[in-house]
Amino acid sequence: MLEVRGLNAGYGPAKILFDLALKAAPGEVVVLLGRNGAGKSTTLKSIMGLLRLHAGEVTFEGRRIDRLPTYRIARLGLGYVPEDRRIFTDLTVMENLEVGRQAPRADAPHWSPERLFTLFPNLGRMQDRLGGRMSGGEQQMLTIARTLIGNPKAVLLDEPSEGLAPVIVEQMAQTILEMKKSGLCVLLCEQNLHFAHLVGDRAYVIEKGHLRYSGSMAELERDDAVREQFLSV
Amino acid sequence: MTYSSILIQFLNGLASASSLFLVAAGLSLIFGVTRIVNFAHGSLYMLGMYVAVGLAGQIGFWWSVPLAALAVAGFGALVEALLLRRIYGAPELLQALATFALVLVVKDYTLWQWGPEDILGPRAPGLDGAVTIAGNRFPEYDLFLIAFGPLVLAALWLLLKRTRWGTLVRAATQDREMASALGVNQRWLFTSVFTLGACLAGLGGALQIPREPATLLIDLSVVVDAFVVVVIGGLGSIPGAFVAAFLIAEIKAFCIGLGYSTLTLVIEFIVMAVVLVIRPWGLFGRKPVLPRGPGAIERPLTPPSRTVIAALVAVTAALALLPLAYGGYTLVLMVDILIFALFAVSLHFIMGPGGLHSFGHAAYFGLGAYGAGLLAVRAGAPMEVSLAFAPLLAGLGALVFGWFCVRLSGVYLTMLTLAFAQIIWSIVFQWDDFTGGSNGIVGLWPAPWLASKTAYYYLTLVSCVAAIALLWRVLYSPFGYALRAARDSPTRADAIGMDVRQLQWAGFAVAGLFAGIAGALYAFSKGSISPETMAVSRSVDGLVIVLLGGIQTLTGPVWGAALFTWLQDTMARNIDYWRAVIGAVILLLVLAFPQGITGFVAERLEQRRT
Known part of the structure; x- marks a missing residue:
């Protein structure tokens, strides 16, 4: 469903990614693992068109999207949840959802506000709260809800477990499994290996912008050498 | 100063505040969403004045005002689509420069079309008399303007708070990139915001013609006033623009009323300097969110070879x-x-x-x-x-x-x-x-x-x-x-x-x-x-x-x-x-x-x- 080939990208003269390739299918949670600064967030931003590629191509449902403006990519059904949440702090919960709202898609799960409030009961109780007055965990829920209400077919999730209390991390894992169950394709960036194990089907490991490993989550679990070399701090 | 002359100066200030607010609100909206410092905003105001003066002779003042506002809005849409759209990625100073170039072009166009002389506008039919307030004569038209400013504020408030468009504008004002990652088409949003801003500027200009003549010098003086208002109020804040317009217009009115009319040239800048020193982001502004990530990297200045x-x-x-x-x-x-x-x-x-x-x-x-x-x-x-x-x-x-x-x-x-x-x-x-x-x-x-x-x-x-x-x-x-x-x-x-x-x-x-x-x-x-x-x-x-x-x-x-x-x-x-x-x-x-x-x-x- 989502495929990246020969991706090279960076900021200005600084090159961050080198010939990256990856794939993700519907109903699959693919985890992109790597240390801080390895280029995980840059990969997601490049896919989303927030960063001009130096080279390479990105296809979504067989269609090239690497030259499209960001909003067109989003409207094709690719959702993006940034790592720093980027809630509209001046807008209420409902207004934040309104920004993300898109028309229902025949070939993607439909998320109404009611369905989202069942998934995130906290949000349902604070519909008129300003984004800036929410806790970190609540903001993280809102940022995911805001993306889901656009009825995406695939979602890019950038370190959703970062900075959250353990019990919320647990809840986050449930949410991702829920998304998977509904048939979404999820590409997830993580540093937290434990969290990745909870939700991931397959894993890619990148280091300093190069792809170092790809395989199933179970295989990675058995491969101490890879974990030691590319992931341990 | 007697009580009644204080009241009259206060009302004078209110009437000026309305037209200042219209211009400043448009400028603030445009800056909030597009991050463009639009020097040509005063030129749009000037165009509004000239178009209204030109039309008023044929179709009457009350028809000329909305038509002038629409004409300026159309011009704004063209400018956005043909010019600004191409330079949203350029450094912001260069964008400001482009809008300044536009000031020069519009000024010479106005000179060519309407000539170098100031043109006196008509009076507003139906509101051309004066009423007696506390023993002083006060123009009816100014009372109309006093009411008009708050009406526009209310309309803008409803538009921004109660419509999907307004929600998107507020979201984009805060974080355009995130808005686009959620599927918001910035192009369309930018064009519509710029058009609305231009419309408000044109309206402000057109409404001003019964009070002062259309002149070629108005463009820069209006845009500088509007900048001062927007900065005092806080960039991107419409209520801020309203309060600041009120503040500046009142202070100016009282300078004139107390016989210090020469002070009007400088007083607004002194107020702005004081406000910025005390509240660096204006009265209603908030500390801007620092750009995320490495941002734009300046090319290193290598020693000359x-x-x-x-x-x-x-x-x-x-x-x-x-x-x-x-x-x-x-x-x-x-x-x-x-x-x-x-x-x-x-x-x-x-x-x-x-x-x-x-x-x-x-x-x-x-x-x-x-x-x-x-x-x-x-x-x-x-x-x-x-x-x-x-x-x-x-x-x-x-x-x-x-x-x-x-x-x-x-x-x-x-x-x-x-x-x-x-x-x-x-x-x-x-x-x-x-x-x-x-x-x-x-x-x-x-x-x-x-x-x-x-x-x-x-x-x-x-x-x-x-x-x-x-x-x-x-x-x-x-x-x-x-x-x-x-x-x-x-x-x-x-x-x-x-x-x-x-x-x-x-x-x-x-x-x-x-x-x-x-x-x-x-x-x-x-x-x-x-x-x-x-x-x-x-x-x-x-x-x-x-x-x-x-x-x-x-x-x-x-x-x-x-x-x-x-x-x-x-x-x-x-x-x-x-x-x-x-x-x-x-x-x-x-x-x-x-x-x-x-x-x-x-x-x-x-x-x-x-």
């Missing part, structure tokens, strides 16, 4: 030989070019490597010029002494104002530099006894040994080349590197023990001092000076030169100064509508070379190498 140095030496040598072949007008023009080259290099010093975007650099040029003029004429000092000490006055001015400016950042800093320049300008403009007021100072002649054109040319050449070389040398001293470090990452510079504010303050003062040298040389080259020497347009000229040359290049400002001064001189002598031509040239250059001319050449050279 041997070839470049050799070329510069060769150019200097050629300039030294110039009087052998040319005399008269060429030398006069060359003196101008050298002076503006130094002025531009000093502005570039603080803008490029210093990272402080000054819109009021002319103040220091003017302080140098007036320092020289006052020393020579009022104190009777010899020319050599005046020339030597005048720049110190500019340096001192920059030291005082710089202290305030380096406490702010971004657009707020820019507006504060503009405010200070306007304060100096209005002091000079109004202090007839000392500065000669609008007539300025005449009879500034160089000492006899420098009286010939050739001798003065050599004086200018030696001073400017030496000053420019010194400024460039400073850029590669530890101080110069520290300035760039403070620009690129203030927090990191701070963390390794640099006093960022102190550094920027020193840089600001140095830039002011060198602009003062240029100003002092200018005063004696012209023989007379007037407040024009330090007007906003001079600051803008400096910006145009630096941006044309390329802000992150070393020698760019010099080539920019040569090109711009020559172009302006040739155009002004040969073409009636030279402003429009210069505006069009700037627009073309901005569209073709968003990185400046030197930046463009450097990029091409680099591409060829790699």
Whole structure:
């Protein structure tokens, strides 16, 4: 469903990614693992068109999207949840959802506000709260809800477990499994290996912008050498 | 002042506040979403006035107002779609420059279409009488305006809070990138916001015609007023714009009412400076979110290669030989070019490597010029002494104002530099006894040994080349590197023990001092000076030169100064509508070379190498 080939990208003269390739299918949670600064967030931003590629191509449902403006990519059904949440702090919960709202898609799960409030009961109780007055965990829920209400077919999730209390991390894992169950394709960036194990089907490991490993989550679990070399701090 | 005259002044202030609010609200909306500082906003207001005056004769005042607003809205939509849309990715100063070029084009179009004379508008039928309030006559139309402002505020509030469009606008004002990642089409949003902003400006202008004549001078004065209002209120805040418009209009009304009408030229800038010092993001503004990630990386300022140095030496040598072949007008023009080259290099010093975007650099040029003029004429000092000490006055001015400016950042800093320049300008403009007021100072002649054109040319050449070389040398001293470090990452510079504010303050003062040298040389080259020497347009000229040359290049400002001064001189002598031509040239250059001319050449050279 989502495929990246020969991706090279960076900021200005600084090159961050080198010939990256990856794939993700519907109903699959693919985890992109790597240390801080390895280029995980840059990969997601490049896919989303927030960063001009130096080279390479990105296809979504067989269609090239690497030259499209960001909003067109989003409207094709690719959702993006940034790592720093980027809630509209001046807008209420409902207004934040309104920004993300898109028309229902025949070939993607439909998320109404009611369905989202069942998934995130906290949000349902604070519909008129300003984004800036929410806790970190609540903001993280809102940022995911805001993306889901656009009825995406695939979602890019950038370190959703970062900075959250353990019990919320647990809840986050449930949410991702829920998304998977509904048939979404999820590409997830993580540093937290434990969290990745909870939700991931397959894993890619990148280091300093190069792809170092790809395989199933179970295989990675058995491969101490890879974990030691590319992931341990 | 009696109670009833206080009431009348208060109502006068309210009526002015309404029209000011309309312009400022549009400017604020546009800046909030597109991040473009739209200098042409006053021109849209002026167009609204002229179109309404033109239409009122045929279809009556009340029909002309909405039609003028719609016409200006349509023009705004065209400008956005054809021009601004192409430069949203360009550095923000270049965007501001493009809108300034638009000011020039619109001004000359208006001149061509409606002529140079002020045009009196009609009275508003049905509201052309006056009512008696507390014993004073007060125009009915002004009462209508007083009610109209709050109505527009309410309508905008509903639009922003109760519609999907408004929610998207507010979201994009806060984080455009995130909004687009959620599928919001920025193009459409930008066009609609710009169109609405233009419509409000046109409406403000059209509604003003029963109160004051349509004049070609209104564009810059309105946009400067609107900027002040928007900055005081807090960028992007509509209620802020309303409160600030009220505040400024009332203060101005009471200045007039109390008999201090000369104060009106400067009072708003004093209020703005005070507000910015106390609340650096305006009354209703909030600290802007710092750009995420590494942001835009400035191209490093590499030391000039041997070839470049050799070329510069060769150019200097050629300039030294110039009087052998040319005399008269060429030398006069060359003196101008050298002076503006130094002025531009000093502005570039603080803008490029210093990272402080000054819109009021002319103040220091003017302080140098007036320092020289006052020393020579009022104190009777010899020319050599005046020339030597005048720049110190500019340096001192920059030291005082710089202290305030380096406490702010971004657009707020820019507006504060503009405010200070306007304060100096209005002091000079109004202090007839000392500065000669609008007539300025005449009879500034160089000492006899420098009286010939050739001798003065050599004086200018030696001073400017030496000053420019010194400024460039400073850029590669530890101080110069520290300035760039403070620009690129203030927090990191701070963390390794640099006093960022102190550094920027020193840089600001140095830039002011060198602009003062240029100003002092200018005063004696012209023989007379007037407040024009330090007007906003001079600051803008400096910006145009630096941006044309390329802000992150070393020698760019010099080539920019040569090109711009020559172009302006040739155009002004040969073409009636030279402003429009210069505006069009700037627009073309901005569209073709968003990185400046030197930046463009450097990029091409680099591409060829790699």
